[in-house]
Amino acid sequence: MRRAYFKFSWIAAALLAPQLLIIFVFFYWPSAQALYWAFTLEQPWGGGNTWVGFDNFRKVLSDPYYWGSVRVSVIYALATTVLAMGMALTLAIFVDRQLAGYKAYRVAIIWPYAVAAPAVGLAFQFVFNPGAGIFSYINTIAPGWWDLSKYPWQAVTAIVIAGAWKQVAYSFVFFLAALQSIPRSLTEAAAMDGARPLRRMIDLQLPLLTPTFFFLLVINITDSFTDSFGIVDTLTGGGPFRATDLMVYKIYADGFRGFDYSGAAAQSIILMLLVMALTFVQFRYVERRVHYT
Amino acid sequence: MIERTPLLNIATHIILIFGLVIILVPIWLAFVGATLTLQEVNSAPVEFWPGDQLLVNLREAWALSDFGQKFLNTLIVATGVVIGKITLACITAFALVFFNFRGRMLIFWMIFITLMLPLEVRIVPTYAVAANALTPFQTIMDWTGISWLINAVSGIEVALEWNLLNSYTGLILPLVATATGTFLYRQFFLTIPDELVEAARMDGAGPLRFLWDVLIPLSKTNIAALATIMFVYAWNQYLWPLLVVTDRANYGMVVVQLSDLVPDALTTGGGTPTWHLAMAATLVVMLPPIAIVILMQRWFVRGLINTDK
Numbered sequence: 107m108r109r110a111y112f113k114f115s116w117i118a119a120a121l122l123a124p125q126l127l128i129i130f131v132f133f134y135w136p137s138a139q140a141l142y143w144a145f146t147l148e149q150p151w152g153g154g155n156t157w158v159g160f161d162n163f164r165k166v167l168s169d170p171y172y173w174g175s176v177r178v179s180v181i182y183a184l185a186t187t188v189l190a191m192g193m194a195l196t197l198a199i200f201v202d203r204q205l206a207g208y209k210a211y212r213v214a215i216i217w218p219y220a221v222a223a224p225a226v227g228l229a230f231q232f233v234f235n236p237g238a239g240i241f242s243y244i245n246t247i248a249p250g251w252w253d254l255s256k257y258p259w260q261a262v263t264a265i266v267i268a269g270a271w272k273q274v275a276y277s278f279v280f281f282l283a284a285l286q287s288i289p290r291s292l293t294e295a296a297a298m299d300g301a302r303p304l305r306r307m308i309d310l311q312l313p314l315l316t317p318t319f320f321f322l323l324v325i326n327i328t329d330s331f332t333d334s335f336g337i338v339d340t341l342t343g344g345g346p347f348r349a350t351d352l353m354v355y356k357i358y359a360d361g362f363r364g365f366d367y368s369g370a371a372a373q374s375i376i377l378m379l380l381v382m383a384l385t386f387v388q389f390r391y392v393e394r395r396v397h398y399t
Numbered sequence: 400m401i402e403r404t405p406l407l408n409i410a411t412h413i414i415l416i417f418g419l420v421i422i423l424v425p426i427w428l429a430f431v432g433a434t435l436t437l438q439e440v441n442s443a444p445v446e447f448w449p450g451d452q453l454l455v456n457l458r459e460a461w462a463l464s465d466f467g468q469k470f471l472n473t474l475i476v477a478t479g480v481v482i483g484k485i486t487l488a489c490i491t492a493f494a495l496v497f498f499n500f501r502g503r504m505l506i507f508w509m510i511f512i513t514l515m516l517p518l519e520v521r522i523v524p525t526y527a528v529a530a531n532a533l534t535p536f537q538t539i540m541d542w543t544g545i546s547w548l549i550n551a552v553s554g555i556e557v558a559l560e561w562n563l564l565n566s567y568t569g570l571i572l573p574l575v576a577t578a579t580g581t582f583l584y585r586q587f588f589l590t591i592p593d594e595l596v597e598a599a600r601m602d603g604a605g606p607l608r609f610l611w612d613v614l615i616p617l618s619k620t621n622i623a624a625l626a627t628i629m630f631v632y633a634w635n636q637y638l639w640p641l642l643v644v645t646d647r648a649n650y651g652m653v654v655v656q657l658s659d660l661v662p663d664a665l666t667t668g669g670g671t672p673t674w675h676l677a678m679a680a681t682l683v684v685m686l687p688p689i690a691i692v693i694l695m696q697r698w699f700v701r702g703l704i705n706t707d708k
Contacts, residue, residue, distance in 0.1 A: 125581070216696065336654075
């Protein structure tokens, strides 16, 4: 950090106090509370919590439903990330050619970022509904073939598509910004050497995008673990047969519908560790390589 | 640089238009759904062309969900989050960058770590804190024996309580409790040239005056970028308001209202799903943040790229 200019005084304390107070009450305390709950069990008839060590974790980790939830979360994370980043990268590379109308393309690709996850979920539930959605054609030929509320794989496909749809804009903004910060001199030098636009995409632009690519990879995976609640809640409600019971959704369901605070806290701790590990990877290995110019 | 690439240009447009179709089709179908009657929206071949019921459906969905009050609530919460976040980010970063004190790095890291865990991950205990925001202090006072001391000296039982459920404060504060923005401001303050600070001090400006008269006017672009991002973020909150607000009539937010419109057995009682109303409501709820992103595109992109999530 830079050299400071003012001596510490009550002013600095007063400026720092609100932020510290808020993060203490709404961040550090709850996080500590989650740890406490994860290692204790509330007595059914009051009388406080008793220390149970790793019992809550053992219970969670031996629960097949939990592993089902982990499995579908991983599938969801990988599938949405691949779909969204692939689409964003393709669109960004072609938008970056800046042909006529490129500003219109840019706006049209960016705005889905502003759509709330539950709205995405609801819109896609309409699009995918078996009675009158786009798959109703198939259902008129083979009645009952498409029904989100019956077939797990269809429900998973639906949340993956909805999730990917929502994520495209974010990656697109970053890819486009990265492409536009490639120095013009490089592009021109390549052109002088006889590289046509497609050749430049493959040999110049794609390699230079690598840092952005890794950054977005981590961010997208992290987001898919934390941001999926709204889509799942309105699109599938975790069903059918818990097929779309993503980790955040399960924490919510166990904690607020099942009132199993200890179980939910143990799951929260596991998810926290996962998200922290991903964030750590991002800061440790990824961010440093972003500055390439 | 001039290149003739007619074939590639055509291919580019085709690819982009194809991409746009994929992005626009779901929303177009939702829009079409919002313009049909109950019978049309549930008839088997999917309709691709809008009908004439848009206004009727909008009016009905609006009345059904009592959106008037809820839009007001959402606007209040979003504005509160925007103002709270910008103010906090600005003054915290200012204190961290321009003041010299021991533990500066410690405080920096304490704030930095909050970026790691989004609200969704620690949702259950955060909810418990919101039920009584003074629990942390109560517990600390009980542990350290201060409560006992006060009780022994004055005979007053210490029972701090500040319930945040069903209140604007409860909706806003936890959303403000992360470091998003603090780092945007920190980065910006680090680019302020030394001469500027020296000149201000030479002219006799104290820290607050320097902040108010020099830094804040310089950080207008920062404010615009952060405001755009935060408005969209707050408007689209779902899980938190879903939990904190049980009194939907007075404190409900629009996005949460959508979950009530999911046409399943619960809402229609086994009747025909009211897709036309659900889609009309979805459109209304989506519109304000989309408008902000399109109108403030420049600031939005800048904010998105520079803000640590």
